[in-house]
Amino acid sequence: MPTEITASQRLWITISVMLATIMQALDTTIANVALPHMQGSVGATQDQISWVLTSYIVAAAICMPLTGFLSARFGRKQIFIWSVIGFTLASMMCGAAQNLTQIVLFRLLQGVFGAALVPLSQSVLLDAYPKEKHGAAMALWGIGVMVGPILGPSLGGYLTEYYNWRWVFYINLPFGLLAWLGISMFVRETPLEYKKFDWFGFWLLSLSIGALQMLLDRGESQDWFHSQEIVIETILAVGAMYMFVAHILTSRKPYIDPGIFTDRNFSVGLVCIFVVGIILLATMALLPPYLQNLMGYPVIDVGMVLAPRGFGTMAAMMIVGRLGQKLDGRYVILLGLMLISVSLHQMTLFTVDVTKFEIISTGILQGFGLGFTFVPLTTMAFATLDAKYRTDGSALFSLMRNIGSSIGISVVVTYLTQHTQMNHAALAGFIREDSQALQHAVDVGAYTLDTVAGMAKLNADVTKAASALAYLQDFRLMMFLTLSAIPLLLLFKKPEKAQASAEPVVIAD
Numbered sequence: 001m002p003t004e005i006t007a008s009q010r011l012w013i014t015i016s017v018m019l020a021t022i023m024q025a026l027d028t029t030i031a032n033v034a035l036p037h038m039q040g041s042v043g044a045t046q047d048q049i050s051w052v053l054t055s056y057i058v059a060a061a062i063c064m065p066l067t068g069f070l071s072a073r074f075g076r077k078q079i080f081i082w083s084v085i086g087f088t089l090a091s092m093m094c095g096a097a098q099n100l101t102q103i104v105l106f107r108l109l110q111g112v113f114g115a116a117l118v119p120l121s122q123s124v125l126l127d128a129y130p131k132e133k134h135g136a137a138m139a140l141w142g143i144g145v146m147v148g149p150i151l152g153p154s155l156g157g158y159l160t161e162y163y164n165w166r167w168v169f170y171i172n173l174p175f176g177l178l179a180w181l182g183i184s185m186f187v188r189e190t191p192l193e194y195k196k197f198d199w200f201g202f203w204l205l206s207l208s209i210g211a212l213q214m215l216l217d218r219g220e221s222q223d224w225f226h227s228q229e230i231v232i233e234t235i236l237a238v239g240a241m242y243m244f245v246a247h248i249l250t251s252r253k254p255y256i257d258p259g260i261f262t263d264r265n266f267s268v269g270l271v272c273i274f275v276v277g278i279i280l281l282a283t284m285a286l287l288p289p290y291l292q293n294l295m296g297y298p299v300i301d302v303g304m305v306l307a308p309r310g311f312g313t314m315a316a317m318m319i320v321g322r323l324g325q326k327l328d329g330r331y332v333i334l335l336g337l338m339l340i341s342v343s344l345h346q347m348t349l350f351t352v353d354v355t356k357f358e359i360i361s362t363g364i365l366q367g368f369g370l371g372f373t374f375v376p377l378t379t380m381a382f383a384t385l386d387a388k389y390r391t392d393g394s395a396l397f398s399l400m401r402n403i404g405s406s407i408g409i410s411v412v413v414t415y416l417t418q419h420t421q422m423n424h425a426a427l428a429g430f431i432r433e434d435s436q437a438l439q440h441a442v443d444v445g446a447y448t449l450d451t452v453a454g455m456a457k458l459n460a461d462v463t464k465a466a467s468a469l470a471y472l473q474d475f476r477l478m479m480f481l482t483l484s485a486i487p488l489l490l491l492f493k494k495p496e497k498a499q500a501s502a503e504p505v506v507i508a509d
Contacts, residue, residue, distance in 0.1 A: 016182025029152030059111025086113030088176030157303020201255030269381025277404025312367025336373030
């Protein structure tokens with residue numbers, strides 16, 4: 001019990017679990033700025049290297065709902081320790097990977113072991129502090145969750161620039177060792193309890209999500225439905241989801257109780273958090289290659305200009321935390337979505353000569369929008385939800401956010417590849433002998449069309465322009481997607497003040 005824990009023990013418990021939280025949160029963004037370097041090192045295409053991000057997110061999303069069951073069956077401390085050990089070892093293997101297959105496999109392992117770290121950290125902190133200090137404990141936990149995305153780009157850029165991209169994974173070793181020591185020494189074990197778990201429902205949902213992700217990741221390279229592999233993955237995704245829905249509607253103790261979807265606020269919140277999940281990481285997957293490949297930024301500069309986005313998110317979350325109970329959450333979410341839309345519109349105006357100030361300012365604005373959206377959206381989604389659904393609801397809420405992020409990355413990368421090709425074909429149509437602009441470029445010595453090197457330079461410039469335009473089209477797609485979520489706010493019911501001041505949601509047991 002919290003009263004039996006001394007102040008010094010509570011301090012060490014807090015430090016230990018915060019290290020685990022930061023380590024897991026750090027890995028959602030630290031690899032982004034190193035992707036172009038990984039791509040060259042393992043010989044992958046742009047759409048293939050995105051698997052490094054999506055494999056980690058999908059594995060974590062699928063395995064997170066297992067946290068409560070495993071903690072009850074084997075003890076929360078044991079699961080926490082093995083999660084930290086497994087995550088650290090998987091990180092070392094990612095750093096030592098020699099090809100794309102190995103790094104994607106080890107990232108999957110990272111996601112499997114890392115899935116429990118954040119919910120277990122939250123659960124342990126709530127148990128370590130008395131009830132009257134739960135608000136302060138969750139504030140600390142929230143800072144830990146946000147420190148990762150803030151430090152990720154700049155730390156990843158520094159390690160890649162001055163050492164090697166492999167160090168973005170090796171950096172987890174000291175965090176993992178300290179977290180393991182602290183948890184082993186100070187966190188107390190919980191009583192064991194045998195709980196039944198709907199394994200059939202779990203595997204059906206996992207199969208559906210995994211097949212869908214494979215379909216999206218490999219569709220472009222396999223020519224979509226002209227490929228037998230893509231057809232099979234589509235059948236698996238649709239068939240497994242159909243069986244999953246049928247199973248939860250007919251099973252006595254299903255993996256997800258269908259009664260949870262009768263709460264209108266929660267169901268609308270799931271759709272909204274799916275959209276937020278897309279914006280959350282898809283932008284971070286696009287900007288590093290845009291800045292490095294098209295604008296020639298050193299990797300450390302990429303990290304520095306992307307880091308302020310996280311500060312914007314943290315500032316907005318602190319503001320909402322103080323004013324949240326005084327404001328209607330629907331209006332705060334509307335403000336957040338509008339800020340995200342404005343920032344994405346500004347990004348559609350980027351050129352390859354855009355200034356650092358413009359990149360940083362749009363990042364901060366987008367960070368503010370995400371902060372203003374995420375906190376009240378979580379509150380609104382759970383405000384009217386029956387307490388018996390709270391644990392399952394929080395796991396499902398996290399699942400939808402992570403699935404949105406993984407699908408979003410796959411979609412924007414595919415969209416980028418397709419539109420680069422389409423733009424290249426359209427721009428190449430203007431390369432004609434009677435083109436005055438081309439003739440002027442030849443006259444001033446920009447190109448020499450009678451040599452192979454000159455034609456290659458011309459083609460490279462056309463490709464660069466086509467790629468830059470495709471990035472802007474991706475930003476426009478995300479802007480329209482964000483705007484499409486605004487009408488959903490009309491479906492939210494305004495919660496009563498008593499419900500709005502509910503206790504923090506516990507993700508794991």
